[in-house]
Amino acid sequence: MGEIVMGESVHTVAGTPKARRPGCPFDPPAELAEARRHGPISRFTHDYGRPGWLVTGFDLVRSVLADPRFSARKDLLAIGDFTVPAAPPGEFLLTDEPEHGRYRKRLQGRFTVRRMRLLTARIEEITTGCLDEMERTGPPADLVTAFAKPIPTIVICELLGVPYADRGRFQEQVDAFMGGAATDEEVFAAYTATQHYLDELVAAKRAHPTDDILSELTTGDLTDEELRGMSLLLLAAGLDTTANMLSLGTYALLEHPAQLAALRADPERGVEELLRYLTVAKTFMRTALEDVELGGQMIEAGTTVALSYHMADHDPERFHAPGTLDVARRDGGHLAFGHGVHQCLGQQLARVEMRVAFTALFDRFPTLRVAGPAGLRPETADVYGMTSLPVAWTP
Numbered sequence: 343m344g345e346i347v348m349g350e351s352v353h354t355v356a357g358t359p360k361a362r363r364p365g366c367p368f369d370p371p372a373e374l375a376e377a378r379r380h381g382p383i384s385r386f387t388h389d390y391g392r393p394g395w396l397v398t399g400f401d402l403v404r405s406v407l408a409d410p411r412f413s414a415r416k417d418l419l420a421i422g423d424f425t426v427p428a429a430p431p432g433e434f435l436l437t438d439e440p441e442h443g444r445y446r447k448r449l450q451g452r453f454t455v456r457r458m459r460l461l462t463a464r465i466e467e468i469t470t471g472c473l474d475e476m477e478r479t480g481p482p483a484d485l486v487t488a489f490a491k492p493i494p495t496i497v498i499c500e501l502l503g504v505p506y507a508d509r510g511r512f513q514e515q516v517d518a519f520m521g522g523a524a525t526d527e528e529v530f531a532a533y534t535a536t537q538h539y540l541d542e543l544v545a546a547k548r549a550h551p552t553d554d555i556l557s558e559l560t561t562g563d564l565t566d567e568e569l570r571g572m573s574l575l576l577l578a579a580g581l582d583t584t585a586n587m588l589s590l591g592t593y594a595l596l597e598h599p600a601q602l603a604a605l606r607a608d609p610e611r612g613v614e615e616l617l618r619y620l621t622v623a624k625t626f627m628r629t630a631l632e633d634v635e636l637g638g639q640m641i642e643a644g645t646t647v648a649l650s651y652h653m654a655d656h657d658p659e660r661f662h663a664p665g666t667l668d669v670a671r672r673d674g675g676h677l678a679f680g681h682g683v684h685q686c687l688g689q690q691l692a693r694v695e696m697r698v699a700f701t702a703l704f705d706r707f708p709t710l711r712v713a714g715p716a717g718l719r720p721e722t723a724d725v726y727g728m729t730s731l732p733v734a735w736t737p
């Protein structure tokens with residue numbers, strides 16, 4: 343592709359940044375930090391060698407997300423020489439209008455602030471159950487398996503109507519295709535197994551509807567395949583993200599005791615600042631549908647743009663001392679849930695889960711501490727987070 347460079351020479355980053363975060367596990371990877379030093383938009387060579395662009399500036403990322411000239415369609419992604427198939431029906435994260443809106447509007451009313459507030463008592467019960475079990479078997483405990491994963495797993499399974507007995511298997515499958523540690527074959531196998539499981543679940547809900555979102559959706563005109571796709575998206579989008587916010591968030595709070603105290607005094611603000619600081623759903627792709635000028639560069643039609651939400655939320659032009667976790671900061675607002683038509687559908691649910699879970703965890707274990715080396719996910723994982731977090735407390 344012909345390079346159009348306006349102004350100064352353009353910095354180039356190759357492939358998925360793999361370097362471990364230097365020094366602090368909450369800092370961005372070194373390659374991204376280096377790219378930022380050269381400006382809010384850089385040349386980027388995607389994995390598989392296709393040239394594209396990397397956007398790290400807050401305002402530029404937001405402007406791409408608000409611009410219909412950039413598509414979220416999976417089959418347009420120019421990341422290799424092979425053809426990427428379109429998203430399966432119902433997986434609307436990777437589609438554009440009007441298809442995207444057709445699915446999203448069926449779910450929207452089920453994730454409102456009011457609906458989620460009504461769920462708070464149930465989320466408190468689920469959290470209490472996990473903490474009781476932690477107390478019964480520990481200290482020590484692995485916070486990831488005892489707390490961070492089971493809470494969002496149970497919540498999303500109850501919303502969808504996944505029977506209790508299937509939940510462990512579900513978590514393993516979703517972990518295998520989202521965790522970044524499995525091979526391509528393992529990822530594909532786990533994804534296919536989850537699809538098969540959901541086919542059975544859709545059939546069961548059609549035959550015997552229960553009190554859950556999936557049963558409600560079966561009463562409309564959606565096909566089995568569409569219902570499977572929508573359920574898969576809710577699971578994939580809602581489970582891993584929240585679980586990693588809970589584990590990495592706890593780790594960050596334990597490493598910053600003054601900020602932990604500030605979050606306990608004001609959980610609403612505390613959770614927003616943790617969302618910004620960690621921005622675990624790090625990078626999303628868009629493809630230019632026509633030539634677009636962006637930040638002084640010409641993005642040619644068909645070119646894929648990698649948007650670093652994490653770097654955007656650490657943009658010094660937008661946030662004062664962005665690398666500091668500061669619950670009291672006044673320059674709030676973040677892109678941890680994205681922006682525009684694809685902005686996170688489950689954000690109110692995620693917020694309630696985090697507020698409830700962090701509050702209950704530190705109420706129950708005021709002496710909680712890190713009790714061994716923390717296991718961090720590889721940079722290749724779609725969602726940043728933890729594989730393990732050993733913790734202990736004084737009983």
Ligand code: HEM
Binds near residue numbers: 576583678683688
């Ligand atoms: C802290 C936890 C969460 C984070 C950080 C997060 C982050 C995000 C982000 C950044 C996007 C936008 C992706 C893009 O721009 O392409 C998104 C979309 C989405 N999220 Fe979340 N999410 C979280 C929790 C949840 C939960 C709990 C659910 C539902 C149960 C959920 C369901 C969705 C769905 C369905 C979409 C696609 C929306 C669309 O394309 O219209 N998320 N999420």
